[in-house]
Amino acid sequence: MPRRRSYDQYCASARALDVVGDRWTLLIVRELLAGPRRYTDLHADLPGVSTDMLAGRLKDMEGAALVTRRRLPPPASAYVYELTPRGRELLPVLRALAEWGAPELEEPRPTDAVRAHWFAIPLIGALEGVVTGVVQVIVDEGDFHVRIGGDGPSSYGDGPPADPADVLLRTDSATCRALAGGEVTLAEAVRDGRIEVVGDGPPAGELRARLLPVPVN
Known part of the structure; x- marks a missing residue:
C-alpha cells in the first residue's frame, strides 16, 4: 500500500517516522504490545482519540504491516487487532521513549487519564x-503483568497473567513513577515498604532474600 505521506528523505529515521510518526500510532502500539485488543477496548484505553482517527490509524498500520486483524473463534466471534512481528519490534523504541520521557511525568495533572498497564x-x-519470570503488579488503578527473562525479550500484558504469576508486587502509581524516573531502585522501594512482595512461594522468597537486608544478630 503506498504511503499517504512521506518526508521524502533518504534517512532511516525519516523512513521510520513515515510509518509510525503520526499522532496516536505509537500509543496504539503501546496498547497492542499488551496483547490483542478489540476496537472498543482500544478506544476505551486511548482517551481523546476520535473513532474516525482510530479507525484511520489502524487501517494505515495494517497497510504498513504493523497490525493484523483477525476474528476470534466462537463463542466470542469478535474481531481483534494484534501486532505483527514487525510491530512488536517497536517495544525497544517505546522503552527508550519512556525512559527519556519519565522526567516529564512529575505529578499527574487533573486532566490526565491513568491506566495501570501504562x-x-x-x-x-x-x-x-532483579527478577526472572512473570511478575504481576497491582496498583490502585488496576494490575498488569511483565514477563522478564526466558527465551524471548521482555514483554507485558494488561491484567493478571493467564497462569499464576511467579511474583506478585503491590505498590502505587507514585512508586511506579519514581522507579521509571530512576529516583528509586526496586530494592530501595521494597526495603522502604513502598513495594510489597506478596506470596510464600520460592520465587517471592528468593526475591525478598535478594532485596531485603539481612538482620544482624
Missing part, C-alpha cells in the same frame, strides 16, 4: 536483572 514499559527496565 506503567509496564518503564518498569521493565527496573525489573530486569
Whole structure:
C-alpha cells in the first residue's frame, strides 16, 4: 500500500517516522504490545482519540504491516487487532521513549487519564536483572503483568497473567513513577515498604532474600 505521506528523505529515521510518526500510532502500539485488543477496548484505553482517527490509524498500520486483524473463534466471534512481528519490534523504541520521557511525568495533572498497564514499559527496565519470570503488579488503578527473562525479550500484558504469576508486587502509581524516573531502585522501594512482595512461594522468597537486608544478630 503506498504511503499517504512521506518526508521524502533518504534517512532511516525519516523512513521510520513515515510509518509510525503520526499522532496516536505509537500509543496504539503501546496498547497492542499488551496483547490483542478489540476496537472498543482500544478506544476505551486511548482517551481523546476520535473513532474516525482510530479507525484511520489502524487501517494505515495494517497497510504498513504493523497490525493484523483477525476474528476470534466462537463463542466470542469478535474481531481483534494484534501486532505483527514487525510491530512488536517497536517495544525497544517505546522503552527508550519512556525512559527519556519519565522526567516529564512529575505529578499527574487533573486532566490526565491513568491506566495501570501504562506503567509496564518503564518498569521493565527496573525489573530486569532483579527478577526472572512473570511478575504481576497491582496498583490502585488496576494490575498488569511483565514477563522478564526466558527465551524471548521482555514483554507485558494488561491484567493478571493467564497462569499464576511467579511474583506478585503491590505498590502505587507514585512508586511506579519514581522507579521509571530512576529516583528509586526496586530494592530501595521494597526495603522502604513502598513495594510489597506478596506470596510464600520460592520465587517471592528468593526475591525478598535478594532485596531485603539481612538482620544482624
